[in-house]
Amino acid sequence: MSNMADRGPASVPRPLRCNHLRVDARGYPIIATIGQESPPDFGTVSERRKIAMAAFDLCAVCTLPFHDELRWQVMFEETDEDVTTSEAPVHEICGLYAAQICPFVSSPYARLSRGEGRKGERRSELVVLSGYRATRAVHGKASNIQSDAVLHFDMGGYVRRHVLRTRGDAEAAYSTALAAERPMELDQYERQLVDLLCSLTDPEGEDSGGVMAGAAWHVGAGFCAGVTQVQGLDRYNVAPYTTIAVQALKDRTVRKLADDFPDRYTRAAMQWLITRDRLPAILAGWRSDGRRRFSQVLKPLASQDKSAERRKAQRKKQSAARRNNRR
Ligand SMILES: [Zn+2]
Numbered sequence: 564m565s566n567m568a569d570r571g572p573a574s575v576p577r578p579l580r581c582n583h584l585r586v587d588a589r590g591y592p593i594i595a596t597i598g599q600e601s602p603p604d605f606g607t608v609s610e611r612r613k614i615a616m617a618a619f620d621l622c623a624v625c626t627l628p629f630h631d632e633l634r635w636q637v638m639f640e641e642t643d644e645d646v647t648t649s650e651a652p653v654h655e656i657c658g659l660y661a662a663q664i665c666p667f668v669s670s671p672y673a674r675l676s677r678g679e680g681r682k683g684e685r686r687s688e689l690v691v692l693s694g695y696r697a698t699r700a701v702h703g704k705a706s707n708i709q710s711d712a713v714l715h716f717d718m719g720g721y722v723r724r725h726v727l728r729t730r731g732d733a734e735a736a737y738s739t740a741l742a743a744e745r746p747m748e749l750d751q752y753e754r755q756l757v758d759l760l761c762s763l764t765d766p767e768g769e770d771s772g773g774v775m776a777g778a779a780w781h782v783g784a785g786f787c788a789g790v791t792q793v794q795g796l797d798r799y800n801v802a803p804y805t806t807i808a809v810q811a812l813k814d815r816t817v818r819k820l821a822d823d824f825p826d827r828y829t830r831a832a833m834q835w836l837i838t839r840d841r842l843p844a845i846l847a848g849w850r851s852d853g854r855r856r857f858s859q860v861l862k863p864l865a866s867q868d869k870s871a872e873r874r875k876a877q878r879k880k881q882s883a884a885r886r887n888n889r890r
Contacts, residue, residue, distance in 0.1 A: 572664040578656045579746050580625045583761060591664065595626040596651055598770040599763055605665075608650075610795050611776035612760070613714045614787070616651045617701040618779035619756055619835065620843030623650065624657035626757050627747055629843075633694035633722055637661065641691050641726060645699070645719040649706050652716060656744055658692045659737040662727055690727040696720030701845050703789030703796070711794035714787075752835040759831055771828070778832035781807045781820070783846050786853035809857045811836075812850060 573590035584592040585599070593603045596612045615621070620629050634652035653661070699719040703712045727733045749757065756775075764771050776784070780799040784790060785808040791800040799805075810816045811833070821833035836842075842850070854861065 575660070575663045576741060578625070578654075578660050578741065578744055580622075580627050580654065580744075581657065581660060583757070584625065585761065593761075594624045594661075595621060595760065596623045598772060599761065600768075600770050609770070609772045610713055610793050611772040612770075613651050614784050614790065614793070614796060615760060615772065615775040615779045617698075617714065617716070617787070618782055618784040618843075618846055618849075619832075620698075620845065621757070621760070622652070622654045622657050624653045624661055626760050627654070627749065628753055629654070630747075633696065634698055634718060635692050635694050636716075636718055638691045638693055639689065641724065642693070643721045645695075645717065645721070646693070647715050647717045649713050649715050651714075652695070652698060652718065655692070655694060656737075656740040659725065659733070659740050662690055662692070662733045663737050688728065690733070692725040692727070693718075694722045694724065696722055698845055700848075701787055703787065703791070703793035705792075712789060712792035714790075714793055750838070752831070752838050755831045756835055759828055774826070774828040775832075777804060777826075778828040780804050781811055781829050782832045782836050783808065783811075783849040783853060786849040786856065788852075809853065809860055812853050812857065812861060 571590050572592070573586075577584075577592065581592055584594065586592050587601060587603050591603075591605065593599055595616060596608045597603050597605060598607070598609050598612070613623070616623055616626075621627065622629065629652075632654055635655050635658040636646065636648055636650060636652055637658055638646070638648075695718040697718070697720050698716055700717040701714060702717075703714055705711070706713045706715075725732075725736045727736065759771055760775055762771060763769060764774060776796065777799060780796075781804065785799065785805060791797055807820070807829075811820060814837070817833050817837050821830060821837050824830045824833065
């Protein structure tokens with residue numbers, strides 16, 4: 564048995580789309596869903612970063628968009644059913660890359676191959692990567708492991724899977740995916756979001772997850788079911804986050820915020836929002852739920868606009884009538 568499991572992460576070639584990720588002191592890439600400060604805590608997934616992934620429809624490993632690619636989940640059993648999981652989905656090649664280097668993903672067969680499987684421990688002997696057509700819903704709910712709620716992802720439309728029983732399986736599937744990989748094209752607004760998410764805040768040098776979660780809240784994540792119960796996200800359920808989110812349901816306000824909102828993260832999010840031909844389905848759903856829930860708040864403004872226009876038209880008519888009368 565080879566000792567591949569002990570090869571450093573730097574010796575595994577990265578997918579093109581992971582090249583921009585920063586690395587920790589040992590060479591592990593700092594993936595999208597963990598805090599970007601150093602040293603990174605690979606054991607703690609950030610709910611703030613997850614809500615940004617969900618809103619902008621980004622991969623939980625590389626931070627790049629899904630576009631029309633399948634969404635993959637790492638699992639420990641084979642099933643064709645729709646699943647709900649607290650993990651944010653990833654690209655196929657990013658999931659296969661994680662199975663090469665990530666101790667959390669590769670541990671079952673890595674441990675087994677080293678004869679470290681504990682007796683009596685009923686643990687799966689395989690890693691399954693399952694590809695789904697769609698993320699059907701994202702919502703906050705209590706998890707089995709933590710008492711606090713976390714974001715959950717409903718995956719639907721199973722398409723195909725990789726079953727990785729040995730490290731050899733994982734290597735073969737990954738090298739096939741690497742050989743087929745083409746660079747992903749991003750427009751400047753997508754690129755801007757990715758850059759902000761993968762950098763520390765300037766000048767504070769903090770994880771950008773907090774400000775990006777705020778930006779996600781503003782574009783529509785604040786209307787995600789159960790989001791206010793999720794650990795670390797309740798802080799956004801207050802003004803001005805909530806009022807900006809409601810006002811940003813109007814395209815006119817989105818255009819204005821994209822131009823002159825003082826915070827660059829929200830500005831970038833609004834610029835991205837107004838330049839989409841088609842919104843990611845999850846965000847589109849949140850925004851239409853928001854419009855339904857806040858129709859009373861949004862409608863009076865709209866009808867005020869209209870009645871102002873009506874009054875103006877009436878004044879015009881009256882002064883025209885007065886002019887006519889004077890003749
Ligand atoms: Zn990816």
